Amino acid sequence: MELKEAKEKFIQAWGTLGSNWGINRTMAQVHALLMVSPDPLSAEDIQDELNISGGNANMNLRALIDWGLISKVHKPGERKEFYAAEKDIWKVFKQVAKERRKREIEPIFRVLEDVSKISGNPKEKNNKAFLETVKGIHNFASKTDKTLETLINADENWFMSSFIKLMK
Amino acid sequence: MELKEAKEKFIQAWGTLGSNWGINRTMAQVHALLMVSPDPLSAEDIQDELNISGGNANMNLRALIDWGLISKVHKPGERKEFYAAEKDIWKVFKQVAKERRKREIEPIFRVLEDVSKISGNPKEKNNKAFLETVKGIHNFASKTDKTLETLINADENWFMSSFIKLMK
DNA sequence: AATAATTTTCAGAAATTACTGAAAGTTCAG
DNA sequence: CTGAACTTTCAGTAATTTCTGAAAATTATT
Numbered sequence A, B: 001m002e003l004k005e006a007k008e009k010f011i012q013a014w015g016t017l018g019s020n021w022g023i024n025r026t027m028a029q030v031h032a033l034l035m036v037s038p039d040p041l042s043a044e045d046i047q048d049e050l051n052i053s054g055g056n057a058n059m060n061l062r063a064l065i066d067w068g069l070i071s072k073v074h075k076p077g078e079r080k081e082f083y084a085a086e087k088d089i090w091k092v093f094k095q096v097a098k099e100r101r102k103r104e105i106e107p108i109f110r111v112l113e114d115v116s117k118i119s120g121n122p123k124e125k126n127n128k129a130f131l132e133t134v135k136g137i138h139n140f141a142s143k144t145d146k147t148l149e150t151l152i153n154a155d156e157n158w159f160m161s162s163f164i165k166l167m168k
Numbered sequence C: 001a002a003t004a005a006t007t008t009t010c011a012g013a014a015a016t017t018a019c020t021g022a023a024a025g026t027t028c029a030g
Numbered sequence D: 001c002t003g004a005a006c007t008t009t010c011a012g013t014a015a016t017t018t019c020t021g022a023a024a025a026t027t028a029t030t
Helices: A003-020 A025-035 A043-050 A054-066 A089-115 A125-153 A156-167 B003-020 B025-035 B043-050 B054-066 B089-116 B125-153 B156-167
Strands: A070-074 A081-085 B070-074 B081-085
Touching: A003 A025, A003 B089, A003 B125, A025 A043, A025 A054, A025 A070, A025 A081, A043 A054, A043 A081, A054 A070, A054 A081, A089 A125, A089 B003, A089 B125, A125 B003, A125 B089, B003 B025, B025 B043, B025 B054, B025 B070, B025 B081, B043 B054, B043 B081, B054 B070, B054 B081, B089 B125
Parallel strands: none
Antiparallel strands: A070 A081, B070 B081
């Protein structure tokens, strides 16, 4: 297989993976393209490679910067901005975990705490079922949150080696 | 806050969470509704609670069964089928991990292995950047896969207590 | 300061995804 | 068997999400 074809397949697969996980397909494709490029690319390069409009490229590049997955690179003597992706997949994973934690766990906590404050007898069947489910999720979310926090601060080797030991 | 209002808020929040993670909003809402109901509900109950059509309710119920998150309950003397959700959130989490592993990790593995077979000198800059990224992801995916496998077979208490120890 | 290159924004269009409603299919009690 | 209760399917429609293209804003160059 030629490099070009392999790149296309990889970009396609990464896009599908992203969209299964609630990330817009094009954003994931831009990310994939930058991950396999040896050098930073300009917005124009990306437009041409992926056949997307300038507006679309720009919006997804900003979103990727916002997620902390790529950064602008200024090339001396060049007018254009270039973009480069973090290629260490462990760092990518940690960054995504960090952002999703901020964007999703925190809001769900607020809702869980809020809906726990229901009136009426907590022993009554309907109230009880509700409160137990909510409490269970709250408890689980707390543990997950702590785990994620540790994960985000962990170094890969430490984490993986400890984890593998644990799994034995 | 009244139970009814709290349920609605919870169902809404669960739906949003689902759609952020690539799960259709209504499917997540049906799941939420069943998680907070003390007794199994019929398709009709669900239609009425969520204001959705029979077809929609049916399709999402089947999808939830397919994901292993709810099950049919036959009530003696009743013609209708009823549905009940697994309420232990740890089991829910494991089940989702199991399904996603099957549906997503396996396909991505195939692609990664496939695209590793590129022609040309692996030392050449473009080939090298590509192969290193792909190799890094493949390696990460292998570890993740092993971890998930363990997780799926783990019991919550064992897992959490070991994990908390690890984190210290 | 004028011009040219580049980036950003955003209204409307296109594409994708989800839903409805009605018809077809099943199941079961009488 | 028959018909009523219930479930499933799916073509067409609706809602949502994403993208385009062109205009506005910004930034650098002469």
